[in-house]
Amino acid sequence: MFYNPFEATKNDLAGLFNEMYYETHAPRKENIYCKRCKTTLLDFLETGFVGCSSCYQTFLNDAKSFAFDVHGMGGHVGKAPKREATKAVKMRELENLIKEKEKALRIEDYDRAKELKRLIDNLKEELK
Amino acid sequence: MMDVNSVVISSRIRLARSLKNYVFPSCLVGEEGYKVIKEVADVVTNLDGEYKVFTMERLPALDAEVMQEKHLISSNLLNNKASGAVILSDDETISIMVNEEDHIRAQCFMKGLSLGVAYETLNKIDDALIENLDIAYDDTLGFLNSCITNVGTGMRASVMLFLPALTLSNQMNSVINNLSNQRLTVRGVFGEGSEAQGYLYQVSNARSLGVTEKDIINKVIQSTLKLCELELEARKLLVQNNDVELKDRVFRAWGVLTNAYTLSADEFMKCAGEVKIGIALGFIKLKDNSLIDKLLFDALPSSLTQLAGQEVLGEKEEKMFRAKFISTTLKSARIK
Ligand SMILES: [Zn+2]
Numbered sequence: 001m002f003y004n005p006f007e008a009t010k011n012d013l014a015g016l017f018n019e020m021y022y023e024t025h026a027p028r029k030e031n032i033y034c035k036r037c038k039t040t041l042l043d044f045l046e047t048g049f050v051g052c053s054s055c056y057q058t059f060l061n062d063a064k065s066f067a068f069d070v071h072g073m074g075g076h077v078g079k080a081p082k083r084e085a086t087k088a089v090k091m092r093e094l095e096n097l098i099k100e101k102e103k104a105l106r107i108e109d110y111d112r113a114k115e116l117k118r119l120i121d122n123l124k125e126e127l128k
Numbered sequence: 129m130m131d132v133n134s135v136v137i138s139s140r141i142r143l144a145r146s147l148k149n150y151v152f153p154s155c156l157v158g159e160e161g162y163k164v165i166k167e168v169a170d171v172v173t174n175l176d177g178e179y180k181v182f183t184m185e186r187l188p189a190l191d192a193e194v195m196q197e198k199h200l201i202s203s204n205l206l207n208n209k210a211s212g213a214v215i216l217s218d219d220e221t222i223s224i225m226v227n228e229e230d231h232i233r234a235q236c237f238m239k240g241l242s243l244g245v246a247y248e249t250l251n252k253i254d255d256a257l258i259e260n261l262d263i264a265y266d267d268t269l270g271f272l273n274s275c276i277t278n279v280g281t282g283m284r285a286s287v288m289l290f291l292p293a294l295t296l297s298n299q300m301n302s303v304i305n306n307l308s309n310q311r312l313t314v315r316g317v318f319g320e321g322s323e324a325q326g327y328l329y330q331v332s333n334a335r336s337l338g339v340t341e342k343d344i345i346n347k348v349i350q351s352t353l354k355l356c357e358l359e360l361e362a363r364k365l366l367v368q369n370n371d372v373e374l375k376d377r378v379f380r381a382w383g384v385l386t387n388a389y390t391l392s393a394d395e396f397m398k399c400a401g402e403v404k405i406g407i408a409l410g411f412i413k414l415k416d417n418s419l420i421d422k423l424l425f426d427a428l429p430s431s432l433t434q435l436a437g438q439e440v441l442g443e444k445e446e447k448m449f450r451a452k453f454i455s456t457t458l459k460s461a462r463i464k
Binding site: 036037039044048049050051052053056060063064066067068070071072073074075076077078079080081082 | 151152155266267268271276335337
């Protein structure tokens, strides 16, 4: 199996490296498959069908570009399950708080940064 | 006022939903199929209104075929004896197929142009399903289903249209091209494309991602109204230019339907299309003009067999029974 040395690390920088690593060391499409239902990426790209919802996580980037080819550009704008909708709102809130914290650190407002860190931690806990 | 009802026969909304905690129906094995049926049925049967659950395994073949002829279930579901099921409301306006292509295919049927009402009705059931089940969803891809063509809203909004004048004046091909440019799909209800039997077509949205449910419904309604306008215009021209020919066509068909001793499903469908033109143009008046639409489905082989109170009908018996049933019904419904 493909081994990703950065999988275990969680900080943002590693995430960035992770992405770069995938771009240059991405496994060949032939070898990608869903561990849960065994559908391969090639099957999916040929037929448009997946075997379970986990396939979409495994093939996420390919699924997105495939979906935009089929439906035209643009992500989902229709009905969303309530818990997903609140989750999306919280995710955006989290992004904003992180940006604010960075700003506070830049201007060396450590009290504000500390307060923001507390809010961020709370939100992260809620999102778990 | 445009006479929309002489063109639009019915509306249908379909929502596809999938469960996160089970592999999709094509991969389901053993007891898992039953578990999916049970999870969905538990939610639906707790809603207001009467619902009945039918598993394909236990449903008698004839009943299943009748459901298929009424479009309550698909042939895909009918053939899934191992894990397919359908949950029907007592008035048969709601049909929820379980383990069809997706775990859940919920549909609502209404007469005439009623996509908005159909969606509202179905949306309440969908809310309950989403609240009680672990439905697969992604922020970008929306509702995740078996096929990439059904992600996003997972919605198909469709109307059944009667378009004889556009067909007879050879405009259907350009209509179909035009609609497909707008990401709408057109197909014959019985038979394919421009060869649609009975001049009956189904128009539905092709795009389900990147648009809201409201966008989809509005688009199908707008196109339907445009088609109504074109069809009614074409009917006017047909009457102006070929009045005698048209009446001859209608009354010959009426003659067959009210006098034939045997009648195949195909011949019935063809003649019913012509008689429907006569009804739309006022050459023939029935006590209830939608009767002919009902007959279109009642006269299909399995529905007819059930109506005859039989388990099976031989080919000859079927044709004879159809002829008798149609002629009696139409004769008694006509207003001279
Ligand atoms: Zn899978």
